[in-house]
Amino acid sequence: MKRTSMFLTALATATVMATGAFAQTFTIGLSNGWVGSEWRTQMIDEAVAAAEAWALNGVTVNVIVQSANVDVQGQIAHVRNYINQGVDAIIINPNSPTAFDPIFAQAAAAGILTISTDAEVSSPDALYVGIDQKGWAMMSAAWLAEELGGTGRVVAINGIAGHPANQMRVEGYQEVFAGFPGIELVNEVNANWDQAQGQQAMQTILATFGDIDGVWVQDGMADGAWRAIEDAGRVGDIVATGEIRADFIGRWAEQGYTTGASVNPPGVMASALNVAVLKLLGTELKDGVFEGRYGNALYLPIPFIDQGVFDDVMAAVDGMPGHHSVSEVVGPDAARNMFFQ
Amino acid sequence: MTMHTSSTAGTLSSSRKFEFRRHPYLLAVGVFILLSIVNAILQPSFLRPAVAVSNLASFMPLILVAVGQTYVILASDIDLSVGFIISVVNVVVVTTIEALGGSGGAILAGFAAGIATGILAGLVNGLCVAVLRFQPIVTTFATGIIFAGVALWILPQAGGQVPAIVWRTYAGAVAGVPVVLWLLAAVLVFIAVFARTRFHTALVAVGGNMQAAYQTKLPVTRIRITSYVISGLFAALAALALVGETASGDPLLGGAFSLSSITAVVLGGTALAGGRGGALGSLFGAIILGLIANVIFFAQLPFEYQNLAQGLVILLALAGGVFVARR
Numbered sequence: 001m002k003r004t005s006m007f008l009t010a011l012a013t014a015t016v017m018a019t020g021a022f023a024q025t026f027t028i029g030l031s032n033g034w035v036g037s038e039w040r041t042q043m044i045d046e047a048v049a050a051a052e053a054w055a056l057n058g059v060t061v062n063v064i065v066q067s068a069n070v071d072v073q074g075q076i077a078h079v080r081n082y083i084n085q086g087v088d089a090i091i092i093n094p095n096s097p098t099a100f101d102p103i104f105a106q107a108a109a110a111g112i113l114t115i116s117t118d119a120e121v122s123s124p125d126a127l128y129v130g131i132d133q134k135g136w137a138m139m140s141a142a143w144l145a146e147e148l149g150g151t152g153r154v155v156a157i158n159g160i161a162g163h164p165a166n167q168m169r170v171e172g173y174q175e176v177f178a179g180f181p182g183i184e185l186v187n188e189v190n191a192n193w194d195q196a197q198g199q200q201a202m203q204t205i206l207a208t209f210g211d212i213d214g215v216w217v218q219d220g221m222a223d224g225a226w227r228a229i230e231d232a233g234r235v236g237d238i239v240a241t242g243e244i245r246a247d248f249i250g251r252w253a254e255q256g257y258t259t260g261a262s263v264n265p266p267g268v269m270a271s272a273l274n275v276a277v278l279k280l281l282g283t284e285l286k287d288g289v290f291e292g293r294y295g296n297a298l299y300l301p302i303p304f305i306d307q308g309v310f311d312d313v314m315a316a317v318d319g320m321p322g323h324h325s326v327s328e329v330v331g332p333d334a335a336r337n338m339f340f341q
Numbered sequence: 342m343t344m345h346t347s348s349t350a351g352t353l354s355s356s357r358k359f360e361f362r363r364h365p366y367l368l369a370v371g372v373f374i375l376l377s378i379v380n381a382i383l384q385p386s387f388l389r390p391a392v393a394v395s396n397l398a399s400f401m402p403l404i405l406v407a408v409g410q411t412y413v414i415l416a417s418d419i420d421l422s423v424g425f426i427i428s429v430v431n432v433v434v435v436t437t438i439e440a441l442g443g444s445g446g447a448i449l450a451g452f453a454a455g456i457a458t459g460i461l462a463g464l465v466n467g468l469c470v471a472v473l474r475f476q477p478i479v480t481t482f483a484t485g486i487i488f489a490g491v492a493l494w495i496l497p498q499a500g501g502q503v504p505a506i507v508w509r510t511y512a513g514a515v516a517g518v519p520v521v522l523w524l525l526a527a528v529l530v531f532i533a534v535f536a537r538t539r540f541h542t543a544l545v546a547v548g549g550n551m552q553a554a555y556q557t558k559l560p561v562t563r564i565r566i567t568s569y570v571i572s573g574l575f576a577a578l579a580a581l582a583l584v585g586e587t588a589s590g591d592p593l594l595g596g597a598f599s600l601s602s603i604t605a606v607v608l609g610g611t612a613l614a615g616g617r618g619g620a621l622g623s624l625f626g627a628i629i630l631g632l633i634a635n636v637i638f639f640a641q642l643p644f645e646y647q648n649l650a651q652g653l654v655i656l657l658a659l660a661g662g663v664f665v666a667r668r
Contacts, residue, residue, distance in 0.1 A: 064641060065644040077399040
C-alpha cells in the first residue's frame, strides 16, 4: 500500500510538474509531540517519503524531524527553534488546539508557513490539512446504525476526555445516533485510547449490559474491545467498529467479525506536506475551500473499510508488519485539484 | 574541618568538596556552561540576544515551578501535584478573563484569581501532609488527580482566548528590557533575599532532621505548610507565564511539569532527602533541561533516537553531579 501510494504520488507529481521548470529548495520542519504509537512513526515515514518524491519534479524538499514526547511547552520550543533556524514551513501534529496561537503568529511574522495536521488548531495564522474528526465518527456511526438495521442497544468507548479530537468524535456519533430513533445509546465510557483499558471497559460493559447489539469504539481501543467480545463468545451477535492495523485486519478475517472502520490515514502529514510545497511554490488556494470550526481547515477524504472492500484491504496490508495502518496520501496532483486554483 | 591538618593535595580536594557541599549549584553551573557551548556550536544563532531571550521564554515556566518545588524538597517533602496546579490555574485565569470581558481589569482579576487558586491548592497539600500527616508522595499524587479533575470540570476541553496584549506583553519588552529578563531578575532577587530569611534556615533544619527540629521547638507543621503554599504560588506564576506563552486555556497543559520540576531540582544539586541545596541550583537545573532539549533539536538526530538521547543526556548530567560530588 505504502509503496503503491508512493509510486502514485511520484507519478502524479511527474505529470503535474511537467508544466513548469522548477529548481527550488525548501526546508520544512516536521514536529510531532507524542510518540506513543506506531501510527505516528508511520505518519513521519510517509511524510519524509513524500518530501523525497518532490525531487522527481526538480523541487528539493529538506525535512527536519522533531519527534519526541513533549508537553505543549516543549512543542512550542520546537516551533521556536524552527523559527530561529529559518525554515520555510512548519508542519505540526499539535499537542493542543489553542496553545500555539501566539507562537504561530510569531512564525507568520517571520514569513513561515504553518500547517497543522491530525488535530485542528484555532490559530488564524495556520492551516489545517487532515481529516474532519467529526466526519470520521459520523461515517462509522452511520455504518454501525445501518448494519444494525436502525434498531438496537449501543455503547460507545471513547478516548481521553477533554482531548479535542475525542470531543469532536463524540459530537459526531451522538448526532448520527440521534437520527436513528431505534438506536438506544445505553452507555458511554472513556478508555484513554489504550487497548488494555478498552478491553477492560468492554468486559465491564458486557457484564453490566449483557443484551447490547452494537459497540461504537474508537481506534486504538477497538482491538481490545474485540478481544473481550471474543472471550465472552459474542462475536456472532455483536457488531462493533474496528481498527485499520494489519494485525487487526488479519484477526478480522480469521474470526469473521462484523466490523468496519473509518480510516484516519497516517498519510495525513504527507498530504499536508504536499499542500505546503504547493503553497511555497506560489500556487493560490481556491476561494471558499476552508471548512471547520476555526475556518482554516482543508479536509481530506476519509476512506472507509468494511466487508465490501475487504479484499482490497487485505491486499493493501499483505506482507506488512502488524502495526502497519491502512493509509492514503493525497499526492501533489490530487491536492492541486482539490484545493488550488 | 580537617582542612588545616591535611596535606596540600588533601587540602585541595577537600576544599573542592567543601565548595560543592556549600554551593551544590556550582555543578549545575558547570553543566550549564558546557551545554551552552555545545548548543552554540550546533546552533550558531544561539548567542544572538533575540534567540537567547526567546529560549528564556521557553524555559521560564519550568524555572518558576522548579524554584517553588525546591522549598518543598528542602523540607524533605515532595510535591507531585504542581503540574496539575498549573493546569487548574491556567483554566481559572483564562475562564475568569473571558467571563469578565477581557478588559485590562479582567486580566488583572484573572491573574489574581489564578494566584489565589495556586495558594489554595498549596494550602490543601500542606494541610494534608503536615497536619493530617499523610505520606507526601501519595498525597500529592492524589491531590494532583483532584486538581486535574477540577481543571477538566472548569474547562472540559481546550479553548478560550485571552486578549493578544497578554502574550504580546510576555513576548515584548518593558523599558527596553525584555519582560522575561525582568522576570528572571525578579526570581533571582527573590531567591537571594529569601535564602537569608530565618524561615529559610528553619526550612533547611526541618529537612535535615525533622525530629531535632521538633525538639528544638521549631514550628515544623507551619513550616511544612508554608513550603507547600510557596510551591503552589510558584506553580501559579508558572501557569501565568504559560498563559503568556499560549494565550489560551488547556486543562491538560501542565501534567508533565511535576516530574520535570523534580528533575530540575535534583540537577540543581538539592538532595531529595531534604536539608541540603537551594533554589538557585534548581533555576540552573531547569535551564539545563531546556538546553538539553535544544541540543537534541539542533543535533538533528534521527527521530527514532530523540527520546532515547534526551533521557541519556539527562541521566549523564545527574550521574556527573553525583560523581563529581563524591570525589
